[in-house]
Structure formats: structure tokens, C-alpha cells
Amino acid sequence: MLFAVTMDVALPTDMDPEVRADTLAREKTYSQDLQRAGEWVSIWRRVGQYSNLSIFDVADNERLHDILWNLPLFPYMTIDVTPLATHPSDIAVG
Numbered sequence: 502m503l504f505a506v507t508m509d510v511a512l513p514t515d516m517d518p519e520v521r522a523d524t525l526a527r528e529k530t531y532s533q534d535l536q537r538a539g540e541w542v543s544i545w546r547r548v549g550q551y552s553n554l555s556i557f558d559v560a561d562n563e564r565l566h567d568i569l570w571n572l573p574l575f576p577y578m579t580i581d582v583t584p585l586a587t588h589p590s591d592i593a594v595g
């Protein structure tokens with residue numbers, strides 16, 4: 502199942518710099534492991550925002566929820582999920 506997910510990040514301005522650096526490093530590793538596994542298909546920076554738009558290809562809603570819930574940055578994110586269906590005009594479909 503394909504999903505488009507936006508993640509808006511709002512880190513506390515008074516966050517301890519070491520905690521911030523550690524959280525961001527863990528987020529990167531977590532994301533890249535899932536990209537290598539094929540579930541996190543792509544990640545794009547939304548221009549001018551501390552936000553990304555990502556495409557996920559996962560087994561079901563529960564798997565996506567599990568992935569998002571365990572993001573190291575989850576406590577500092579506003580997340581929006583859009584389930585995707587094939588468009589009949591997609592030339593890859595015919």
C-alpha cells in the first residue's frame with residue numbers, strides 16, 4: 502500500500518544541543534534503514550519549510566502507524582497521511 506506522508510518538524514528552541522544532535526542522528530539512521538528495506542520509498546524536503554514529503558510502500562495501515570510512531574522525531578512532528586491509489590491516466594498503468 503502506498504502512502505504520501507508529510508512530516509512538519511518543530512523542535513523546541515531550548516532543546517539541549519546534545520539531545521538534539523542525538524535525536525537527529527537516530528532519525529537519519531532510522532529513515533535510511535527503512536529506505537534500504539524498501540518501505541520508505543523516497544523523502545523530499547518541502548522547499549522553505551522544516552518539513553518533508555515522503556512516500557511509503559508498506560503492507561498495511563498498522564505497519565505505517567508503527568513506522569511513524571517510532572520515529573525519533575515523532576514527539577516533535579505534525580504528521581499528515583494520504584493513502585494513494587493508482588490514477589487511470591498514469592501512462593505506466595496503460
Ligand SMILES: O=C(O)CC1=CCC(=O)O1
Nearest residue numbers: 510528529532551552553
Ligand atoms: O524532514 C526532516 O528533517 C525529518 C526527517 C525525517 C526522516 C529524516 O531523516 O529526517
